[in-house]
Amino acid sequence: MFVTTCDELPAHDTAAGVKFILDEVSHRTKRTLSARATHAAQTLIWKKAGAVDAESPDEWCQLLRHAVFESAGHMNKAKIGRKAIAAALARNDTNAARHAFFELPEAAQNESITRYLIFKVALRDSDYELAIKCLTLIAKHAEKDATYLYACVLEAQQSNMRQVAVAALQALSERQPPGVHLPTLLRCTARLLVSELDANTQDMDRMSEPVVSLFERAAKNIPKLMHGSDAQWRLESQWWSKNAYNLALRLCADLHPEHLVRLLEVCVCFLDRCPPEDGPINQHSVPQRRVICHFLAASALIVLGRSEESSYSLECYARARGHITTFMACCAGWATANDVEGPAAPQRHSVLARKFEMLKFDLECILKIKQWDQLDKAVTDFLSFTETDRWDSLADLVIIIHEHARADGVSSTTTARIHELLQKCINMTWKKDKDIRKMSRWLRLTFSIHLHDGNPGFALKVVQQAAGVAQKGYNHQADVYPLDELCWLATTAFNKSVDCLNTGDTEGAAPWIGAALDLARYADDGGSLHANLTHRTKAAEERMRAISARA
Incomplete structure (x- = not known):
C-alpha cells in the first residue's frame, strides 16, 4: 500500500490505482483480506482520505468499504460509514450521505453519533419525519451522554425547521440528563415554542398544546427550579408567571378555553410560590x-x-x-x-x-x-352587593334557578331569599333603564313564583307594584304598560279572588278584587278590561253577600 503514501500522483489517479489493486486481489484470490491486513490497509487509506483536498475524500471512503475488507470489525465499519456520511455532507450531497447510511449495519445506524449525522441530512432535506426519528433514538441515550442531543438542538435552531428545534428541546427537557441546567433549558424551549405559536396562528389549537404542556412541566418542576438562591428563584418565578400571564391575556380570545385555563393555572401556581417582593x-x-x-x-x-x-x-x-x-x-x-x-x-x-x-x-x-345547599349563601352574597348596574343580567337566571329548585323538590327554606333577590333585580333595573317590557315580564314571573310558593301576600304586593308602574304610563309619565302583560296579571289576580271565595274566604278575596280593578283601570284598551272585571266584581260581591247571609 506504498502508493497511498505517495504525494507525486494526482489524488484521483492514486485512488484509482489503489482501487485497481484491490479489485485484482479480490478477483485473483477470491478471498477477503485477513483482519490484520484489513486493519493495516484501512489505516493507510483512512489517513489518505483525511489528508487530500475536498475533491476526492468520497473516492477514498469508497475504497474503505471495498469488498476485500469484509473482515473489518463492526466498529471500523461504523466509523468508515460515518466518515462517508460526513464527506457527503461536506459536499452537500445528501443522497450520497443517505446511501452511505443505509449501507451500515442496523446497530451502527442507531448509534447516537450516526443518527446525529443523519439528523443534519434530514434538516438539509427538510425531512421532518427522519429528523424526529433521529431525535427519538438520540434521546434514548441522552441520560448517559447528552452531547449529541445538545448538538441536535444547536443544529435545529440554526435551520429553517424550527419545529424540529422545538422537538429537540422538548426531548432534552423530558430526559433531563445529568449536567443540564433545567431552568435555562425550559425557558429556551418556551421561547421557541411561543415564537412557533405566533408564526402559526391559523392552527392555534394544535400549536398551543405543546406551549401549555411546557409551561405545565415548568410548574411541576418548581422544587427543582427553587434549588438556587432566593434571588434566582425570584427571577425564575417572575419569568414564568409573567410570561404565562401575558400569553394568556394576549391570546385570550384565540386560545381554546381549556388551554387558557391551564395556562392561567400555571401562572397562579408560580404566583403562589413567588417570594415576597420589595416595593x-x-x-x-x-x-x-x-x-x-x-x-x-x-x-x-x-x-x-x-x-x-x-x-x-x-x-x-x-x-x-x-x-x-x-x-x-x-x-x-x-x-x-x-x-x-x-x-x-x-x-x-x-x-x-x-x-x-x-x-x-x-x-x-x-x-x-345542583349544589342546592350552597344556594342560600350565594343569594345572600348578592343581596349584600350594591354597586352594580347589571341587575338585569341576573333576573332571568334567578327565575330559572327557582324553577329548577322547585322541580328538584328543594325545601322552601333553601329558596326563601330568591324572591327577595328577584325583587331587588326588578327594582334596580327599573331605576336604571325604565324598560317597561322587561319590567312587566319579570313582575308576571315573580307573581307566579310567589303564588306557587304559597306567598299570596307577596304576590298581592307584586300586583300593587304593577299598578303603580302602569299608572305612570297611563299618566304619560313613563312608557305604557304592555296590554297583554297587564291583562294577564289583572285577570289572574281577579281569579285568585274567585279561588278565595270558593273556599269561603271572603275576607281574603276583597284585597285581590281591589288590586285587580286598580290595575285594570290603567289598561290601554279604552276601559274594556276594567268594565269586564267590574261586572264580574258585582257578581262576586253578590256571591259574597250570599255566603255571609248563610253564615
Whole structure:
C-alpha cells in the first residue's frame, strides 16, 4: 500500500490505482483480506482520505468499504460509514450521505453519533419525519451522554425547521440528563415554542398544546427550579408567571378555553410560590394578577360548561366554583380594591364588576351541579352587593334557578331569599333603564313564583307594584304598560279572588278584587278590561253577600 503514501500522483489517479489493486486481489484470490491486513490497509487509506483536498475524500471512503475488507470489525465499519456520511455532507450531497447510511449495519445506524449525522441530512432535506426519528433514538441515550442531543438542538435552531428545534428541546427537557441546567433549558424551549405559536396562528389549537404542556412541566418542576438562591428563584418565578400571564391575556380570545385555563393555572401556581417582593408596586401587582387569573379561568370554564351537556361539563362547573371561591378570597385580601376612592376609583369599579360576574357564575354553577345547599349563601352574597348596574343580567337566571329548585323538590327554606333577590333585580333595573317590557315580564314571573310558593301576600304586593308602574304610563309619565302583560296579571289576580271565595274566604278575596280593578283601570284598551272585571266584581260581591247571609 506504498502508493497511498505517495504525494507525486494526482489524488484521483492514486485512488484509482489503489482501487485497481484491490479489485485484482479480490478477483485473483477470491478471498477477503485477513483482519490484520484489513486493519493495516484501512489505516493507510483512512489517513489518505483525511489528508487530500475536498475533491476526492468520497473516492477514498469508497475504497474503505471495498469488498476485500469484509473482515473489518463492526466498529471500523461504523466509523468508515460515518466518515462517508460526513464527506457527503461536506459536499452537500445528501443522497450520497443517505446511501452511505443505509449501507451500515442496523446497530451502527442507531448509534447516537450516526443518527446525529443523519439528523443534519434530514434538516438539509427538510425531512421532518427522519429528523424526529433521529431525535427519538438520540434521546434514548441522552441520560448517559447528552452531547449529541445538545448538538441536535444547536443544529435545529440554526435551520429553517424550527419545529424540529422545538422537538429537540422538548426531548432534552423530558430526559433531563445529568449536567443540564433545567431552568435555562425550559425557558429556551418556551421561547421557541411561543415564537412557533405566533408564526402559526391559523392552527392555534394544535400549536398551543405543546406551549401549555411546557409551561405545565415548568410548574411541576418548581422544587427543582427553587434549588438556587432566593434571588434566582425570584427571577425564575417572575419569568414564568409573567410570561404565562401575558400569553394568556394576549391570546385570550384565540386560545381554546381549556388551554387558557391551564395556562392561567400555571401562572397562579408560580404566583403562589413567588417570594415576597420589595416595593408597593410589586406588592400590588402580584395580587392583581392573581385576581385576574382566577377571573379569566372561571369565565373560560363557564364557557366550556355551557358548550355541552356531559360529565365533562359538570366537571368544568365544579372547577369554576373553585376559581370563583379563590377569586372572592383574593378580592377580600386585596383591601384597597373596595376602600379606595379618587384616582383608583376606575380600578375599584372594575373589581366590583368582576365580583358581580363571579357571583352570577357561582349561581349558575350551583344550578348546573345542583349544589342546592350552597344556594342560600350565594343569594345572600348578592343581596349584600350594591354597586352594580347589571341587575338585569341576573333576573332571568334567578327565575330559572327557582324553577329548577322547585322541580328538584328543594325545601322552601333553601329558596326563601330568591324572591327577595328577584325583587331587588326588578327594582334596580327599573331605576336604571325604565324598560317597561322587561319590567312587566319579570313582575308576571315573580307573581307566579310567589303564588306557587304559597306567598299570596307577596304576590298581592307584586300586583300593587304593577299598578303603580302602569299608572305612570297611563299618566304619560313613563312608557305604557304592555296590554297583554297587564291583562294577564289583572285577570289572574281577579281569579285568585274567585279561588278565595270558593273556599269561603271572603275576607281574603276583597284585597285581590281591589288590586285587580286598580290595575285594570290603567289598561290601554279604552276601559274594556276594567268594565269586564267590574261586572264580574258585582257578581262576586253578590256571591259574597250570599255566603255571609248563610253564615
